[in-house]
Amino acid sequence: MSANFNLKHLLGIRELSVAQITYLLDTAETFRDVSKREIKKVPALRGRTVINLFFEPSTRTRTSFEIAAKRLSADAVNISVSTSSVSKGETLLDTARNLEAMAPDCIVIRHSSAGAPQHLARASNAAIVNAGDGSHEHPTQALLDALTIREHKGRIAGLKVAIIGDVLHSRVARSNIYLLSKLGASVSVAGPGTLVPPEFAELIESGVRVERRIEDALVDADVVMILRVQRERQTDAFVPSMREYAVHYGLQLRHLNLAAPDAIAMHPGPMNRGIEISSEIADGGRSLILEQVTNGVAVRMAVLYLLAGAGKSENGTKRNGKNATRGSSPTNRGPHAGSPRGVVDREGSAAKRTRNSKPETRN
Amino acid sequence: MDGARINRALARLASEIVEENHGSDDLILVGIRRRGVPLAQRIADKVADLEGKRPPVGILDITLYRDDLSTVGAKPVVSGTELPGDIEGRNIVLIDDVLYTGRTVRAAIDQLIDFGRPRRVQLAVLIDRGNEHRELPIQADYIGKLVPTKKSEIIKVMLTEFDEDEGVVIVERPTAEAAS
Numbered sequence: 001m002s003a004n005f006n007l008k009h010l011l012g013i014r015e016l017s018v019a020q021i022t023y024l025l026d027t028a029e030t031f032r033d034v035s036k037r038e039i040k041k042v043p044a045l046r047g048r049t050v051i052n053l054f055f056e057p058s059t060r061t062r063t064s065f066e067i068a069a070k071r072l073s074a075d076a077v078n079i080s081v082s083t084s085s086v087s088k089g090e091t092l093l094d095t096a097r098n099l100e101a102m103a104p105d106c107i108v109i110r111h112s113s114a115g116a117p118q119h120l121a122r123a124s125n126a127a128i129v130n131a132g133d134g135s136h137e138h139p140t141q142a143l144l145d146a147l148t149i150r151e152h153k154g155r156i157a158g159l160k161v162a163i164i165g166d167v168l169h170s171r172v173a174r175s176n177i178y179l180l181s182k183l184g185a186s187v188s189v190a191g192p193g194t195l196v197p198p199e200f201a202e203l204i205e206s207g208v209r210v211e212r213r214i215e216d217a218l219v220d221a222d223v224v225m226i227l228r229v230q231r232e233r234q235t236d237a238f239v240p241s242m243r244e245y246a247v248h249y250g251l252q253l254r255h256l257n258l259a260a261p262d263a264i265a266m267h268p269g270p271m272n273r274g275i276e277i278s279s280e281i282a283d284g285g286r287s288l289i290l291e292q293v294t295n296g297v298a299v300r301m302a303v304l305y306l307l308a309g310a311g312k313s314e315n316g317t318k319r320n321g322k323n324a325t326r327g328s329s330p331t332n333r334g335p336h337a338g339s340p341r342g343v344v345d346r347e348g349s350a351a352k353r354t355r356n357s358k359p360e361t362r363n
Numbered sequence: 364m365d366g367a368r369i370n371r372a373l374a375r376l377a378s379e380i381v382e383e384n385h386g387s388d389d390l391i392l393v394g395i396r397r398r399g400v401p402l403a404q405r406i407a408d409k410v411a412d413l414e415g416k417r418p419p420v421g422i423l424d425i426t427l428y429r430d431d432l433s434t435v436g437a438k439p440v441v442s443g444t445e446l447p448g449d450i451e452g453r454n455i456v457l458i459d460d461v462l463y464t465g466r467t468v469r470a471a472i473d474q475l476i477d478f479g480r481p482r483r484v485q486l487a488v489l490i491d492r493g494n495e496h497r498e499l500p501i502q503a504d505y506i507g508k509l510v511p512t513k514k515s516e517i518i519k520v521m522l523t524e525f526d527e528d529e530g531v532v533i534v535e536r537p538t539a540e541a542a543s
Contacts, residue, residue, distance in 0.1 A: 030424075030441040039477045042427035072427075305427075305441075 009121045009128040010303055012137035013178040021146070021179060028147050028295070028302035034071055035297055045074035048105040048308050052078045053095070054131070055111040060269055060293060061131050061140070065108050068300035074105075074308065096120050106308035109133075127307035135169050135233065141268055142175035144299040146183065148292050149223055152264055157184030162217040162259070164251060165227030165276050168195045168238070172268045173227055174204065181206045190217035191227075191249055194238040214249060221259040226251050226267045226277045246275045253280045264288050364508065366529035369489065369522075372507035373402065376487050377409035379505050380456055387414040389453050389482070393421040395471050396442060398460040401524040402489060406458060419447035423457070428470035450479040456505075460520040462488040465501035490518050490531060 005023045013021070034042055050069040054062050062078060069076035079099075090098075092111070099107060100123075108129045109117050114136035121128040132138040149156055161180050167173045167189045180187050189196055190211040197203075201210050211217040218224065229245060239245045256265060265287045273279055281287060364372075384390055387410050394403030403420045411417035422445045457471050468486055475484060487505035492512045494502070510533070512518060517536050521528050 027441055030443045033443055034427075037478065041477075043473070044427040044429075 005306060007307065009117070009130075010139050010307060011117050011121060011128065011130045013139045013142050013175045013182070014137065016139075016179075016182075018182055021143070021182060024143055024299070024302055024306065025147050025150060027306060028143065028299045031301040031305070032295065032298040034301065035294070041071050041073060043073045044305055045069070045072035045105075045309050048072075048074040049103070050074045050076045050106045050108065050304060050308060051099055051104045051126075052076060052131075053099070053107055053109045054079065055081045055109070055116070056132070058110055058131070060296070061110065064293070064296040065129075065131060065300050065304075068297050068304055071297070072301055072305055072309070074304065077104075092116060092119065093123055096123055100124055100126065106304060129303055129307065132171055134171065135174070136171050137175045137178075138171040138268075139175050140296070140299055140303060141172050142179040143303070144292055144296040145172075145176055145225070145266060145268070146179055147295045147299055148266065148288050149264070151291075151295070152288065153222060156180060159185040159222040160220055160260075161185050161187045161223040161225065162214075162221040163187060163189045163225045163227065164214050164217065165191045165249065166195045166230055166233075166238075167191055167200060167227065168197065169230045169233040170227045173225075176225065177204055177206050177208050181208065185223075188217040188221070190214040192239055192245065214251075214255065215258055218255055218258040221263055224251070224256060224259055224263055224265045226265065226281075228268065228270065229272055229276050242275055250274070250276055250278060251281055252278050253284070256281055256284075256286065266292055269293070364531035366523075369507075369529060369531065370405075372489060373405050374409050376489075376505045376507055377406045378413060380406070380485075380487065381410055381413050383485070383504070384454050384456075387416055387418045390418040390456065391421055391447060391450060391453050391481075392418050392456050392458055393423055393446070393471075393475070395457060395459040395467060396422060396424045397525060398520055398522055399423075399458045401522050402460060403458040406487070421446040421450075423471050423474055425467060425470040425474060428474045430466060430470070444474065446478055450475065450481045452480070452482045455481040455484045457484060457486045459486075459488050460522075461490045461492060461518050462486070462501075462503050462506075463492045463496050463518075465497045465499040468501050469499050489520060492518060 005020055007020060034040060050065070052062055052065050066076045066078060096107070104126045106127045106129060107120065107124065108131050109120055110131040111117070111133050114134035116133050117128050117130035130137060130139055132141070146156060149159065153159055163173050163176065173189065177187050186207070186209070188209040188211050189200065190213065193212070196210060198210055201208050229242070236242070256263065263286060265281050265284070267277055267282070267289050269289065271277055271282055271289070273282060282289060380390070381387055390410070392403040392407050394400035400422050407417050407420050424442050424444045426441045455475060457468065457475070459467060462468065472484060475481065485504040486501070488503045489507040491503055491506045491509045493509065496514070510518065512533060515536050516533050519532050519534050521530050523529050
């Protein structure tokens with residue numbers, strides 16, 4: 001189980017296998033304990049550098065990644081678009097190449113364009129983590145949602161999940177639909193017709209059910225996920241007014257009562273109180289919104305640990321074929337910084353890894 | 364070394380631990396995952412037979428404290444650390460199956476210190492492979508059996524909690540080609 005988590009980047013949930021998802025969730029569960037200790041820090045990523053490259057505003061996700069990196073003893077550097085040279089006209093690729101030249105181990109990227117992390121991954125030696133790209137995917141959000149659901153329901157397979165709101169623009173919805181259906185939940189989506197088009201199910205190539213009325217999606221649901229109205233993605237143009245959205249699609253307690261008696265309510269944040277979610281639900285006993293945030297740190301620790309930590313062996317010392325001595329100096333960590341051999345080497349690394357990998361033994 | 368001899372060695376370790384610590388008050392036995400954990404449980408049972416009181420048993424997972432994360436091939440499974448209550452001012456006995464380079468014990472001590480300030484930390488191992496393999500200045504306080512070995516050999520400790528059989532054997536380390 002441990003040996004086949006062979007992942008260089010985390011770009012989306014769609015590419016992941018069930019085994020990889022489960023392994024990530026299991027690892028995250030252990031990391032949850034680290035945040036409960038008096039000394040909330042382990043030395044696992046000492047000497048590693050994590051760059052948070054955020055081209056979109058974010059408080060929760062960026063802070064979450066930063067805290068996750070710091071609790072693993074990695075050095076975290078935050079770059080946000082307003083203060084970076086991107087605002088001076090630099091292209092994404094040039095920004096990436098320049099960062100790459102400083103030899104980071106992991107770059108966490110959020111970008112308004114779908115595919116930006118994939119683009120970066122092709123050009124980069126560092127592990128790339130997608131922290132949200134346009135309307136495409138937000139894998140760590142789906143993982144933390146799954147961790148929260150698993151914690152409360154004990155499983156994901158067989159659960160009925162309703163996702164309500166601006167599904168069209170939501171990367172959270174996409175990642176969640178991929179993850180939950182892979183793990184055997186049945187997912188329904190509902191919202192205004194303009195934001196939940198009937199052809200969405202075919203578009204996403206997943207067993208998701210599109211309901212016209214939110215009530216139909218909510219009946220007997222075990223999990224209710226409420227999506228944020230994304231005004232920065234011109235949701236306004238898809239609905240007559242925010243007030244009308246609130247009246248027809250804002251989730252009230254009476255909606256939640258249609259769901260299973262022990263249903264849980266989730267929201268990826270930041271909430272528009274009184275628009276897509278009422279305060280009764282947000283602050284009510286079934287809301288797991290703050291728990292989602294807590295689990296976010298654990299999930300991101302697991303992701304960073306698996307990609308920037310142990311994952312280093314894939315393109316680090318072992319790539320040279322050198323017999324990696326314990327505690328080798330960082331200077332022989334292998335070729336860095338945009339070497340054209342990078343891509344070829346990475347592809348060949350799987351074979352190399354197996355050849356070099358020893359059975360797990362401590363003596 | 365068969366099951367009966369493992370059992371006798373653990374009984375001796377238990378009585379030595381009790382003697383050295385003047386009883387079992389303030390004592391916490393901490394097993395290092397994986398095989399140190401059942402050994403710690405068994406020693407705790409034997410201490411209970413001697414003293415009428417079973418010392419608490421903790422579990423350390425040292426994965427996050429390893430110094431060779433980037434060089435191990437397979438990604439180790441992280442399974443969590445559980446310590447029974449406050450370790451402040453207590454006598455801790457770390458327990459593992461094999462003492463070899465000493466690096467595992469170093470990691471265990473580092474992690475333990477992150478949880479508090481024990482009065483004293485000691486080390487008990489079932490098998491000591493000998494001082495010449497040590498890469499750090501670490502010695503065991505209690506040794507089940509000293510087994511001088513070559514680097515090309517592996518000590519395999521089998522316990523019924525994890526393995527079909529019970530016993531300790533020396534096997535030849537598989538070469539890199541054979542491992543794949």
